[in-house]
Amino acid sequence: MNGGRFLSYPRDMLEPMTAHVHSEVLVGREADLAVLRDALKRARGAEPSTLLVGGEAGVGKTRLVEEFCRTLTGDQVRVLTGQCLELGEEGLPFAPFSAAVRALVRSEGPAVLDGREREFARLLPELGPPGDTRRGLLFESVGALFERVAADQPIVLVIEDLHWADRATRDLIGYLARSARVPQLLLIGTYRTDELQRGHPLRPFLAELDRVRGVQRHELDRLDREGTAELLTQLLGAEPGPGTVDAVNERAQGNPFFIEQFAAAADPACGDIPTSLRDLLLSRVDLLPEPAQRVLRVAAVGGTRFGHELLARVAGVDEGALESALRTIVAAQLIVFDPDGGYEFRHALVREAVHDDLLPGEHARLHGRYAAAIEAEPQLVPAGRAPAELAHHWLAARDHPRALTTAKLAADAAGRSFAYGEQARLLERVLELWEDVPEAESLLGIEHLDLLEEAAVVAIDSGDHHRALSLTRAALGDLDAAASPLRAARLLLRRAKLLRNAGKSDGAAECAEAHRLLGLAAHGPDRVRLLADLAYVYASTDPERAGAVAREAQAAAASEASAELLSAVVAVAVAHGDVCSGRLSPAETIPTLMAAADRARDAGDVSGLTHALVTISDALYALGRYEESASAAAEGVPHADRVGVSRTTGVFLRANHAEALIALGRWDEADARLAEAARHDPPGRLALPWLRQRAWLRLARGQDGAEPLVRQAAMWLGKAYLQPENRLYLLDLCILQALAVGDLDTAVSVAAVSVAEPSVFEQPRYSWPLLASVARAAVRSGDSALAATVASVASRLRCRHPAELAFAALVRAVLDGGEERWRAAVDAWRADGHQYELALALLGLAEAQAADRPAAAETLGEVSTLADALGAGPLLEAAETLGRRLGVRAAVAAVSGTEVLTAREREVLRLVAEGQSNGRIAASLYISPKTASVHVSRIIAKLSVGNRTEAAAVAHRLGLLSD
Numbered sequence: 001m002n003g004g005r006f007l008s009y010p011r012d013m014l015e016p017m018t019a020h021v022h023s024e025v026l027v028g029r030e031a032d033l034a035v036l037r038d039a040l041k042r043a044r045g046a047e048p049s050t051l052l053v054g055g056e057a058g059v060g061k062t063r064l065v066e067e068f069c070r071t072l073t074g075d076q077v078r079v080l081t082g083q084c085l086e087l088g089e090e091g092l093p094f095a096p097f098s099a100a101v102r103a104l105v106r107s108e109g110p111a112v113l114d115g116r117e118r119e120f121a122r123l124l125p126e127l128g129p130p131g132d133t134r135r136g137l138l139f140e141s142v143g144a145l146f147e148r149v150a151a152d153q154p155i156v157l158v159i160e161d162l163h164w165a166d167r168a169t170r171d172l173i174g175y176l177a178r179s180a181r182v183p184q185l186l187l188i189g190t191y192r193t194d195e196l197q198r199g200h201p202l203r204p205f206l207a208e209l210d211r212v213r214g215v216q217r218h219e220l221d222r223l224d225r226e227g228t229a230e231l232l233t234q235l236l237g238a239e240p241g242p243g244t245v246d247a248v249n250e251r252a253q254g255n256p257f258f259i260e261q262f263a264a265a266a267d268p269a270c271g272d273i274p275t276s277l278r279d280l281l282l283s284r285v286d287l288l289p290e291p292a293q294r295v296l297r298v299a300a301v302g303g304t305r306f307g308h309e310l311l312a313r314v315a316g317v318d319e320g321a322l323e324s325a326l327r328t329i330v331a332a333q334l335i336v337f338d339p340d341g342g343y344e345f346r347h348a349l350v351r352e353a354v355h356d357d358l359l360p361g362e363h364a365r366l367h368g369r370y371a372a373a374i375e376a377e378p379q380l381v382p383a384g385r386a387p388a389e390l391a392h393h394w395l396a397a398r399d400h401p402r403a404l405t406t407a408k409l410a411a412d413a414a415g416r417s418f419a420y421g422e423q424a425r426l427l428e429r430v431l432e433l434w435e436d437v438p439e440a441e442s443l444l445g446i447e448h449l450d451l452l453e454e455a456a457v458v459a460i461d462s463g464d465h466h467r468a469l470s471l472t473r474a475a476l477g478d479l480d481a482a483a484s485p486l487r488a489a490r491l492l493l494r495r496a497k498l499l500r501n502a503g504k505s506d507g508a509a510e511c512a513e514a515h516r517l518l519g520l521a522a523h524g525p526d527r528v529r530l531l532a533d534l535a536y537v538y539a540s541t542d543p544e545r546a547g548a549v550a551r552e553a554q555a556a557a558a559s560e561a562s563a564e565l566l567s568a569v570v571a572v573a574v575a576h577g578d579v580c581s582g583r584l585s586p587a588e589t590i591p592t593l594m595a596a597a598d599r600a601r602d603a604g605d606v607s608g609l610t611h612a613l614v615t616i617s618d619a620l621y622a623l624g625r626y627e628e629s630a631s632a633a634a635e636g637v638p639h640a641d642r643v644g645v646s647r648t649t650g651v652f653l654r655a656n657h658a659e660a661l662i663a664l665g666r667w668d669e670a671d672a673r674l675a676e677a678a679r680h681d682p683p684g685r686l687a688l689p690w691l692r693q694r695a696w697l698r699l700a701r702g703q704d705g706a707e708p709l710v711r712q713a714a715m716w717l718g719k720a721y722l723q724p725e726n727r728l729y730l731l732d733l734c735i736l737q738a739l740a741v742g743d744l745d746t747a748v749s750v751a752a753v754s755v756a757e758p759s760v761f762e763q764p765r766y767s768w769p770l771l772a773s774v775a776r777a778a779v780r781s782g783d784s785a786l787a788a789t790v791a792s793v794a795s796r797l798r799c800r801h802p803a804e805l806a807f808a809a810l811v812r813a814v815l816d817g818g819e820e821r822w823r824a825a826v827d828a829w830r831a832d833g834h835q836y837e838l839a840l841a842l843l844g845l846a847e848a849q850a851a852d853r854p855a856a857a858e859t860l861g862e863v864s865t866l867a868d869a870l871g872a873g874p875l876l877e878a879a880e881t882l883g884r885r886l887g888v889r890a891a892v893a894a895v896s897g898t899e900v901l902t903a904r905e906r907e908v909l910r911l912v913a914e915g916q917s918n919g920r921i922a923a924s925l926y927i928s929p930k931t932a933s934v935h936v937s938r939i940i941a942k943l944s945v946g947n948r949t950e951a952a953a954v955a956h957r958l959g960l961l962s963d
Helices: 030-044 060-069 097-107 134-148 166-178 200-209 226-235 242-252 254-263 275-283 290-302 309-317 319-331 348-356 360-375 386-398 400-416 420-436 440-444 447-460 464-476 485-502 510-520 525-538 543-558 563-581 586-603 606-624 626-642 651-663 665-679 684-701 707-719 725-740 745-757 764-781 786-798 802-816 817-830 835-848 854-868 873-886 904-913 918-927 929-942 948-957
Strands: 050-054 078-083 155-160 185-192 215-219 335-337 342-347
Touching: 030 050, 030 060, 030 185, 030 215, 030 929, 050 060, 050 166, 050 586, 060 155, 060 185, 078 097, 097 134, 097 155, 097 166, 134 155, 134 166, 134 185, 166 185, 166 200, 226 242, 226 254, 242 254, 242 348, 242 665, 275 348, 275 873, 290 309, 290 319, 290 342, 290 348, 290 360, 290 386, 309 360, 319 335, 319 386, 342 348, 360 386, 386 400, 386 464, 400 420, 400 440, 420 440, 420 447, 447 464, 447 485, 464 485, 464 684, 485 510, 485 525, 485 684, 510 525, 525 543, 525 626, 586 606, 606 626, 606 651, 626 651, 651 665, 651 684, 651 835, 665 684, 684 707, 684 725, 684 873, 707 725, 725 764, 725 817, 745 764, 745 786, 764 786, 764 802, 786 802, 802 817, 802 835, 817 835, 835 854, 835 873, 854 873, 904 918, 904 948, 918 929
Parallel strands: 050 185, 050 215, 078 155, 155 185
Antiparallel strands: 335 342
C-alpha cells in the first residue's frame, strides 16, 4: 500500500484459496481438552482414572487426544499408545497392549519387565516362547508393570478404536479399570458411537464400566458454526466469507473430517460432494440389504427429516416390510429418531449422496409421488411447510405448471413469516418458470411487472442487492412512467439506493427524476413515505435539499388521515437531514427521534421503530452517551430479526451496538456482535460498519486477520461513489494498519491524501479520529510539513461533542508532546469515557513524565490495567517497553490471588462460582459460548487449578462473590 496503490484491490485476494489437507491447529475443543486435563489431574493425585471418549467417525477424537498428548511434551508424563485393529473377535488379541508394552521395552530395555519375559511373551512374541501362564497372571503382570513405571512418573495409556477391540483387550481394560486401579495411570479409550449397532459387544462393556468409580465417559460433539469458520480459516489460510462458512456448515454439519474434505475442493461453498467422500458415505449404504436400500432411496427424496406416515404413502410397501427395512437402517446408524416422532438422517451428506445416486427417471417419479401425497394430505408434513414442500417436489418432478403455482403460494407463505431469503429464492423460481408456462399470468392472477417489482423488493429485504438492481432495471424498462408516476418514482428511488450501496454512483439523477414524478403523483400516504425516504437518501449528499424535501413530506403528512403514523416516519428523515446539514446537533434532534420511536411503538410499526433506533443509537454515540447508545441498538436488533431485515437494518444496529461496547471497554461482547453482523453477510456498502470495526478491533488487540479485513474494506476507496464519512474512516483504518506494521511510507502517503479530502471539514465526527492518526504518522516519520498541515486543518475544524473535544486535545498533544497537553487529553478522555482512547492518552502522558519516574510508573500502571482488561496486546506491550526505557515498573494495583485475571475474567469467575454453565455465562455476558469456554480455560490455567470446582473455591476463598 505504497503511494496511491492503497486504493487497488490486491491480486492475491482475487485468486482461489487452496486448502491444507489437515489443520495444524485444534479448533473448538477447549472444553474437551479441559476434561482430559481434569482426568490427568485426578491420576496425578493417585486416583485411578479412565476416560472413554466417544464420537462419530471424523469428529476428531484422535486429533483431540493427539493434541492433549502434545501439550504434555516436556512434562514428566509417559505417553503410551495402542491401536485396536479392524479384525473382529477373531483378530489379534491384546493388540493395543502389545504395542504399548513393546514401546516400553524399546525405551527402557527388557529390565522393565522385572524378569517376567515368559509371561509377557503372550504380548510380545519376540521375547521367546510363552510360559504356561494363566490369563489372570498375565493381567496381574500388566497391572504390576504399569504400577512400577507409574511410580516414577504418571502414565497416559491411549487405546484407540475400542469399537474394534477383541474380547481379550476389553477384558484387560476392565481389569485395569475395576481391579488393578493403578495409581497415576490415566487410561484413555476412544470409540465410534456410530459403529455401536444393537448387539455390538462394546455396548454392554461400556455400560458395565459406567458403574466403576473413576471411569468417565465423554462424547465429542460436532463443531458449531464458529468452529467451522475457524477450522476453514486454518485450512484455507485465509478467513472465508460468511456464505462459504454457511454452505460448508450446512453440508458438513460440524464434522471436522467432512469440513476438511470440502475445504480441499476447488470451491468449498458449492458443487458436488468430493468423490472420495461420496464413496465413503455410500460404502455404508452398500452394506444394507436391497429392500433397506430401496426404502433409504425413497426416504432421501423426502429430505433430511421425514415422517413415518409420509414415507409409508410413498414407499409403496406393506407396513411390515417398511418397518423391517427401517429397523435395519436405524441399526446401521444411517438414520435416527427425531424428537417429533419421525426420522432424521444421521448426517445430511448421507442423504445428499443417496439422493444424487438416483436414476433420472426414479428421481422424477419419486418426487412426483411425494408431491401427490402431500397435496392429498398436507398434514403429513409439519404445519406451514406444505406449500414449500409441494413447490420443491413438483419442480423436481418436472411438472412446470404445478411448480409455478405452488412456488408462488410458497413464496407468499414465506413472506408472511418474514423468511425473505426463502421467499426470494421461490420468486426467482416463479420468474424462471414464467416463460415455460404460457398461461402463467392467468394461473397466478398477476402481471409480469408486478412479479418483477415484488421480486426486487424481496431481494432487497433478503440482502441480494445485486439481483435487486437487475430486477429494478427490468421493471423500469417495462413501465410507462407518465402513466404511473408514483410507481416509477418508487422504482427510481430504489435504484438510486442500490447504486449508492454498490458504490456505482450517487444516484443523483434517479433521485431528481423521482422527485419530479412525485410532484405529478396523486396525494396519499405512499407519496408521503416516498418523500420522506427521498429526504433520507439526500441527507448524506445534499443536506440542504434533504431538509427541503423532508419539510415537503412533513407538510403532506399533516393532511393525511394516517398523519400520526406518517409523522413518525417523516420525523426520522427530518432529524437525519438536520444533523447532516449541521442545522441541528444530535442533542437537539434526540427528543424528536425519541418521540418518533414512541409513535412507531404505539402504532406497531416495527420497521419504522428499527430505523428510528438506528438513528437514535448513532446520535447518542456522537454525544458520548455510550451506555444509552448500546441499549438503543440492542433494543432494535430483535425487532430487525423479527421482520426479516437482519442483513440490512439489523447489521447497522449490531454495528452501532458494537461501537458503543468498544467505547465502554466491553470488547469481547463487541466482537460477538460484529461476528453476528458478519454472519449475516450484508451486501455491498452495508458491510462496511462491521468490517471496519472488526478490523480496528483486531488491530487494537494485535490479532491475526486484521490485514485482510483492512484490505477488504479499503477496496471501497476505489469505488466510483463512496459516502464521505465512509471514505474518512477507511482512510483512518489504512493509516492505523500501516502504523501497526511499521510501514511509515504508506502511513504518510495515505495521511497526505487524507488531509486534502474536501469532506474533512464537513464530517467532524469522522475527521477528528482521522486527524489523530495523521498526526501520529507525521510525528513518527518526522514529516514536519505533514505535521504543520494537520495542525492547520485541526485549527479550522469544529468540535462540539465530548469525543471531538477529546480528539482535538489528543491531536495537540501528539504534535506538541508536552506534559500539560497530554494531561489535557487524558482529562478530556476521562470526561468522554472511551476506555481505549483514554489508555492511549495515558501512555503519551507517561512518556511526557519521563523526568518524574514515580508519576510515570503510576500512569503506566493505569495504562497496563486498562490494556489488560481490554485485551489490547500492542498497547500493553508498548507500556512495558516504555517502562523498561524509563527504568520504571508499572504500579499496578493487584488483588491477592487473582492479579493475573483481567476484569472480564473476574466476571466469568464469579459466574463459574455460582455454578453457571458456559452457555449461561455466555448469555449473561452477551458473548459466544466459545468465548466463554476460552475464558474459563484461561482462568483455570492462570489460577493453576485443575477444574471449574477448584476455580470456584478460589473465588469463594477470596470473597469475589461479594466484590
